[in-house]
Amino acid sequence: MSIPENTPAPNFIRTIVTRDLEANKNDGQVVTRFPPEPNGFLHIGHAKSICLNFGIAEEFNGRCNLRFDDTNPEKESVEFMHAIEQDVHWLGFQWHKICHASDYFEQLYDYAVQLIEAGKAYVDSLSAEQIREYRGTLTEPGRPSPDRDRPIAENLALFEQMRNGDFADGSYVLRAKIDMASPNINMRDPTLYRIRRTHHHRTGGDWCLYPMYDYTHCISDAIEGITHSLCTLEFEDHRPLYDWVLEELQTPCHPRQIEFARLSLEYTVMSKRKLHQLVTEGHVHDWDDPRMPTIAGLRRAGYTPAAIRDFCERIGVTKKDAWIKMAVLESCIREDLNEHAPRAMAVLRPLRVVLENYPDDQVEQLQAGNHPQHPEMGARSIAFSRVLLIERDDFSDDPPPKYKRLVEGGEVRLRNAYVIKCQRVIRDAAGRITELRCSYDPGTLGRKPEGRKVKGVIHWLSEQHAIAAELRLYDRLFNIPNPESLPDFRDALNPDSLEILPDGRVEASLADAPPGSRYQFERTGYFCLDPDSSREKLVFNRTVTLRDTWAKR
């Protein structure tokens, strides 16, 4: 795993920060921030930003704030805020402090007054539609609003009245006075404040006037003494506005905005609007559904913070629009879990095996190592008896070439136990296999069989000792790499993204496993105990399958 200890891979932002430090900019300080809007759960794309911002701060002995960009109360909530805090923390990062743009509302208001006094902002009575018309198009310049040259004193009075609630929602806005002919549309007198009589989750009913992102973000950065303000590519055209506000206001600190490419992951969607839709329309169970690309979903699926951080390191940071394959994420979690997850045996789709030459009333406690490469992880006992359960897939009455598992008349090794031979196949009236009658070779416990080679090894459970478990098998949520390319992304939803196996069995040693614990069920995949589990019924989520070079053939 290539996380904190190792030197991180070079990227253009680290290069910039290193150069700034060498040039002794910002008094040798590095201060970053992760600025989510609390209007949804964090997803793997946010993890990239979190790892970048907290990672840069960590690497250069700086600080990173967690700042909530809570300027649009209509969509935000404390619930989302808490979920975000939990997720950042779970990823293993510690913020220097938690901040809220809403904490700066008073300062922001004062700064706006300064802007008005300097003749750099005005109160506009144009409607939203009119503002759009006046803005011009990509190829044609805009026209000035009739209110553009409103006298400063009048602007001041009006702005105060806006704050006092004297006007209806939407009747007035405060706009920056920049350049209606700018080729950059963001500079055509952008809106700074709008009137919204909405309860804010932190300031309650204190305000009916809320600042816009472009105005709020740069000032918040300046207030917090941010040195490097890292954001995604779509804000590149906003940088002139970011700089304009801070220059006009002569703030004590002027952070440098640097843009990088957001994460795009194949077979999922990343837009919050669409994730919202998946939840509210019931295509998934909740924000933490293991099929969701949210941090909470990945956590519930069994992903580890280390794997997610490793992933963010592996994908790199550039300005190029890139599509990351799901295989990269899966490789990260397999690498981590292969190393750290204890092994156990589980039978997903049981098939009964009766050992005809094994005493009816005998039970042996066999020892099984918890990790093949790490004996220090210990071992546990597994009961062995006359009636066993094996995986249905591990027997075939029509084996393909090179099939190494059990066939009629053939032998197979039971993992951590004996070699058995299939004598007879029992079928029901419909011809479906209901049971296998086998014999075991008592001389093969911990020993190779004599005079022959047994290639196959399969997992098993003693029927009377195994405990019931529901196994939830997850697959990709969408069946095309880029669902957002469709007119309606929901058309690409994978109908088989969840398969529930209600009649699975797991070994008894798992009876007291705590929710969230992760295991490798040998030969089938990595699983994580779901919070839906109860004493009566264990529920496991499949995090990811094992690599399977056989299945690929």
Next chain:
RNA sequence: UGGGGAAUCGUCUAGCGGCAGGACUGCGGACUCUGACUCCGCCAACCAAGGUUCGAAUCCUUGUUCCCCAGCCA
């Protein structure tokens, strides 16, 4: 002939005038009481055309393709 960005193996990424390297994937093989892991090997790239230079992925010119922007969202 609006503005802002980006182009390197299939994918992601390193490179900063001097042997195009790594990761994921794929394909062979070895090992194996997990068809896992591990190990060995292989396939595979500088968007194009010019120019500068002893030497160009890198510098210059001209193209091409892709992405973003016309919220009182962030």
